[in-house]
Amino acid sequence: MIKTDIPWEDGAKNAPLPPDAGGLPLLGGALDLMKDPLQYMVRQYQVLGPVFQVRALNRKFIVLAGPEANLFMSRHGDKYLTGEKTWATFADEINAKHFLAAINGEPHSRLRKIIKKPYSRQNLLNHLPELVEITRKTIAQWPQDKPLVVFPAMQRLGSEQIGHLLLGSGPDDYFDDFVVFMRTLLNAVLGQRPKLSLRMPGYRHAKERVMTLGQNLLDEHRANPRTEDPDLVDYLLAAEADNRDLLSEAELRLGAIGPYLAGIDTSAGTSSFMLYALLKNPAVIDRLRSEIEEVFAAGPLTAKMARQMPLLTAATIETLRMYPVAPMLPRTVAKPFVFAGYQFHVDDPVMVGTAVAHYDPNLYRDPHVFDIDRCLPPRKEHRQPGALAPFGLGAHTCAGAGFAEVQIMMTIATLLHDYNLQMEPADYELKISLNPSPAPDKNFRISLRQRAV
Numbered sequence: 368m369i370k371t372d373i374p375w376e377d378g379a380k381n382a383p384l385p386p387d388a389g390g391l392p393l394l395g396g397a398l399d400l401m402k403d404p405l406q407y408m409v410r411q412y413q414v415l416g417p418v419f420q421v422r423a424l425n426r427k428f429i430v431l432a433g434p435e436a437n438l439f440m441s442r443h444g445d446k447y448l449t450g451e452k453t454w455a456t457f458a459d460e461i462n463a464k465h466f467l468a469a470i471n472g473e474p475h476s477r478l479r480k481i482i483k484k485p486y487s488r489q490n491l492l493n494h495l496p497e498l499v500e501i502t503r504k505t506i507a508q509w510p511q512d513k514p515l516v517v518f519p520a521m522q523r524l525g526s527e528q529i530g531h532l533l534l535g536s537g538p539d540d541y542f543d544d545f546v547v548f549m550r551t552l553l554n555a556v557l558g559q560r561p562k563l564s565l566r567m568p569g570y571r572h573a574k575e576r577v578m579t580l581g582q583n584l585l586d587e588h589r590a591n592p593r594t595e596d597p598d599l600v601d602y603l604l605a606a607e608a609d610n611r612d613l614l615s616e617a618e619l620r621l622g623a624i625g626p627y628l629a630g631i632d633t634s635a636g637t638s639s640f641m642l643y644a645l646l647k648n649p650a651v652i653d654r655l656r657s658e659i660e661e662v663f664a665a666g667p668l669t670a671k672m673a674r675q676m677p678l679l680t681a682a683t684i685e686t687l688r689m690y691p692v693a694p695m696l697p698r699t700v701a702k703p704f705v706f707a708g709y710q711f712h713v714d715d716p717v718m719v720g721t722a723v724a725h726y727d728p729n730l731y732r733d734p735h736v737f738d739i740d741r742c743l744p745p746r747k748e749h750r751q752p753g754a755l756a757p758f759g760l761g762a763h764t765c766a767g768a769g770f771a772e773v774q775i776m777m778t779i780a781t782l783l784h785d786y787n788l789q790m791e792p793a794d795y796e797l798k799i800s801l802n803p804s805p806a807p808d809k810n811f812r813i814s815l816r817q818r819a820v
């Protein structure tokens with residue numbers, strides 16, 4: 368039985384500091400963290416419990432982890448923890464004060480309200496035939512019978528889906544700029560690369576091009592507003608028209624390119640991991656194919672049909688559990704508190720290890736095994752309190768969670784329906800690369816051949 372009611376208290380109480388996770392002199396836990404941060408935290412949690420301090424080179428932070436921490440985070444986290452300081456570099460770099468991850472309270476909920484409809488699961492469910500068409504068109508450009516590196520192909524596919532369905536057009540030749548811009552900036556924000564990298568010409572060029580695309584999107588939508596079936600940019604511009612002081616031009620630009628920034632690596636990483644997990648479990652592919660074929664054969668996809676795919680849904684949840692691409696949330700302490708008997712002081716850097724619970728053997732039977740049946744009745748292991756949090760917790764929980772789930776499910780459904788897939792080489796074993804989001808490394812390749820269905 369898992370303990371989910373760890374006591375916590377408001378304020379500074381002179382409680383002891385969290386235990387140190389130790390590690391090598393000077394390096395601390397840096398090497399383990401660089402290799403696989405989630406599994407490092409899982410191991411520390413099993414020894415030290417839900418709160419511990421990690422040193423890694425010149426960085427030091429407190430980890431809050433496990434189902435008990437997840438419950439604290441979803442109920443009280445926004446009162447005591449903030450992303451404002453963590454994301455300050457990002458907000459400065461793009462000249463946007465109203466950057467979702469960096470703001471709290473009323474301005475945050477106002478901005479979330481504006482983007483709620485276009486970002487929603489229902490919006491994508493209303494456009495399923497288009498989603499499948501874009502997916503098919505993009506995959507048709509992948510080489511057949513020749514190894515394809517999966518993650519970059521999924522990044523491109525995800526950006527086409529996001530662009531066409533949320534912004535009215537794809538990223539065209541701006542795609543590479545997004546990848547460079549996001550990777551460099553995130554690494555600098557998370558302290559994994561020096562901030563000096565933000566002065567390098569390659570990054571500056573990519574940033575300028577990303578901002579140009581943002582401005583082009585605003586200009587095009589201002590010239591041709593869509594009243595029927597408006598997209599994300601139409602919603603942002605309508606909010607601006609209602610209240611001219613709400614968002615600056617830089618903030619509108621950021622709003623327009625936001626789904627690329629938040630969605631390319633995350634969705635692509637998850638789809639890539641899911642493909643890997645399935646190719647390692649061919650019996651699951653057989654089960655999924657019969658469900659997918661039945662639904663695809665019933666005519667143009669509708670929201671109702673997509674909801675009747677329990678096996679595909681379970682496989683997606685199991686992928687999000689086992690291969691979370693955002694396994695921890697960076698924060699600082701906004702207000703002092705005590706959790707599990709340990710003191711948190713204002714401005715302490717904290718990592719909320721939301722995905723540590725995904726590997727808790729008290730919640731999940733054989734947590735290192737990919738097992739879609741654990742997400743189906745009667746087991747439903749992921750439904751236990753604090754057990755699953757791939758999209759974060761609290762007010763900043765992923766705004767595109769429903770969108771991403773449908774996007775990933777339909778990507779995999781289309782691939783399995785239309786193609787036979789094979790890993791190249793067939794005995795490839797997963798190695799994770801951090802970009803900085805985790806994804807299968809460049810040796811995860813597949814070859815595909817059209818199926819006769």
Ligand code: HEM
Nearest residue numbers: 467468626629630633634637693758759763765766767771
């Ligand atoms: C599997 C795919 C995805 C995963 C695992 C994921 C995960 C997350 C997580 C963990 C957060 C919270 C970060 C924090 O609290 O510090 C977040 C925030 C966010 N995500 Fe996602 N995400 C995914 C895909 C997407 C997509 C496709 C979009 C857009 C179409 C999107 C839009 C956002 C936005 C706008 C936020 C900021 C929310 C806020 O601060 O209020 N995400 N995401």
